Amino acid sequence: MANTYDVIVLGLGAAGSSSLYHLSKSGKKVCGIDQYSPPHNLGSSHGQSRITRQAYHENPMYVPFIKRAYELWDELAMASGRNLFKRTGGIMLGTANSGVILGAERSAKTHHIPYEYLNSKEIHNRFPVFKTPEDTVGILETNAGILFPEECITANLELAEQNGATIKLEEKIISIDHQPGSIAITTSKGHYTTEKLIVAAGAWTPELMAELELPLTVERQVLFWFLPKSPGLKNLDYNSLPVYIWEYTAGKAFYGFPNLGEGLKIAHHHAGEITSPGTISKLVGDDEVVAMEHVLRNFLEIEPVFNYATTCMYTNTPDNDFIIDYHPFNKNIIIASPCSGHGFKFASVNGKILSDMALGQEPELDISAFRISRFQSAI
Ligand SMILES: Cc1cc2nc3c(=O)[nH]c(=O)nc-3n(C[C@H](O)[C@H](O)[C@H](O)COP(=O)(O)OP(=O)(O)OC[C@H]3O[C@@H](n4cnc5c(N)ncnc54)[C@H](O)[C@@H]3O)c2cc1C
Known part of the structure; x- marks a missing residue:
């Protein structure tokens, strides 16, 4: 048989x-x-990288899952001898009343996850690449990082x-x-x-x-890589930049990674059109690149040079x-x-x-x- x-x-x-x-x-x-x-x-x-973090702004119910996930990723890395995870730290950015800030702090407090609460000036002093408006605060978590x-x-x-x-x-x-x-x-x-x-x-x-x-919907997502042109900011690697999620206006967020060799990876979270694996448009339009360059100029102290982009799919529940x-x-x-x-x-x-x-x-x-x-x- x-x-x-x-x-x-x-x-x-x-x-x-x-x-x-x-x-x-x-x-x-x-x-x-x-x-x-x-x-x-x-x-x-x-797409080379995925953010992992423990102060889970979406819902504290995920924290026991993520704590166990960390243990099992470590076990897998040991058993395979492969490099699966880089601890870079991670920062949630938004106004004090934004979902990512309130949610991350709630999960951190509920599950005793170490974190720092930073004001706009402190964020900028620590990570000069972020152009943080005065009303932006950050929750910085050292356990966060990148899975490959x-x-x-x-x-x-x-x-x-x-x-x-x-x-x-x-x-x-x-x-x-x-x-x-x-x-x-x-x-x-x-x-x-x-x-x-x-x-x-x-x-x-x-x-x-x-x-x-x-009730599942498939959503097109675009991942972009930009090379930072500005002198002095070329090496925005994980020694100087954590992973981040930035809720720049209520319910709307983009996220990014340090430079792993091909530039800064950045993407919107949930802003794509509804699609399916058979019909997804894999072509990334110039208008999409220009729109993302605009986001980078607004929120990061870099002059972005587009490197490349690719598409991916979220499968969402309501x-x-x-x-x-x-x-x-x-x-x-x-x-x-x-x-x-x-x-x-x-x-x-x-x-x-x-x-x-x-x-x-x-x-x-x-x-x-x-x-x-x-x-x-x-x-
Ligand atoms: C752009 C993007 C960024 C993301 N960022 C993050 C992040 O930073 N952190 C995070 O935690 N998560 C992130 N996610 C979510 C995460 O990546 C996904 O939740 C996860 O990868 C989904 O895994 P999966 O196994 O469900 O699907 P997949 O990995 O796509 O696996 C499904 C598999 O099923 C196979 N398959 C389907 N139909 C058939 C068939 N009929 N016969 C045989 N094989 C079949 C496919 O070929 C495929 O290999 C991101 C997702 C995207 C798209």
Whole structure:
């Protein structure tokens, strides 16, 4: 029964590769299938860097997840010998009443995360590149930093394979037929049966799970790299610049990274058009570059020189919290949509949780906030 498995993981991006790694330690017969060859640049997990942080402005409920995620990233780095994380510190910027500031401080206080509260002058003295208006304050967190997504996914897949997992690449899952006791999968290359299935298909989840009418929307995002021209600011590396999220007006934010060699990476958070993996426009227009140059000139003391840009996809829920749950009609299928634009940092712990669920174990953290049933429209 070569094509029969205990668990199949559909999609080997951030969530799927981590699930496969954790499953591979169980001794079960496990297989991961991806339509491309992760890490690739066609989904949601590319672009060299992802911010990770603990003073979680979105909601303090994420802090236990992120603390465990840090431990598991460290374990993965040790086991793989790969460099997955750089601690750079991170600063949330906004007015005193902005969501990022109030939220980050709330999470830091609730979960005893060390932080500094800086006023505009202190921010500018510490990080002269920021042009902070007088009413801007900052929450600076030393634990924040950069995860290297391509390295993280490679580490998961290498270790999973070493542990005996089967990995099938360039193989697209076309259909999933499920009854209470069996799951049959047809791909572009063959047929499989499995007892359990983890669906970690990122932006392809709405089409693969169309029967559930999940309220997911796929959003186009553009990542830009600019080389700073101004003399003296050329080396804005992680020794002089932390990762940052700047809520410059209520509910609107951009974020950025220090120079990792190709310039300052910067992007808007949630300002893209609704799209789908099949229709996304991958071309970044001159108007988009000019608009981002404008943001840089307004908020950073640099004369930006455009280097390059790429597109990526957020898969959003209406409340921007994740979906991690059993299929409503078949508990042998587990559905993971841990995105909404902030999921990468949790991939290590989400993979562990998804693996536990597929192995019939109680997940180690409370995932009730991520249930599908919270959406009225979902079945
Ligand atoms: C521009 C951008 C910036 C971001 N910044 C941050 C950040 O700073 N910090 C943070 O924590 N998060 C961030 N995120 C969010 C984070 O990157 C995503 O939440 C995460 O990478 C999503 O992982 P995933 O496994 O769900 O999807 P993916 O990594 O896209 O994986 C899905 C996989 O499923 C495969 N697949 C789909 N359908 C099929 C099929 N039919 N058959 C076979 N394979 C299939 C795909 O090929 C793909 O490899 C960002 C996201 C974007 C787009």
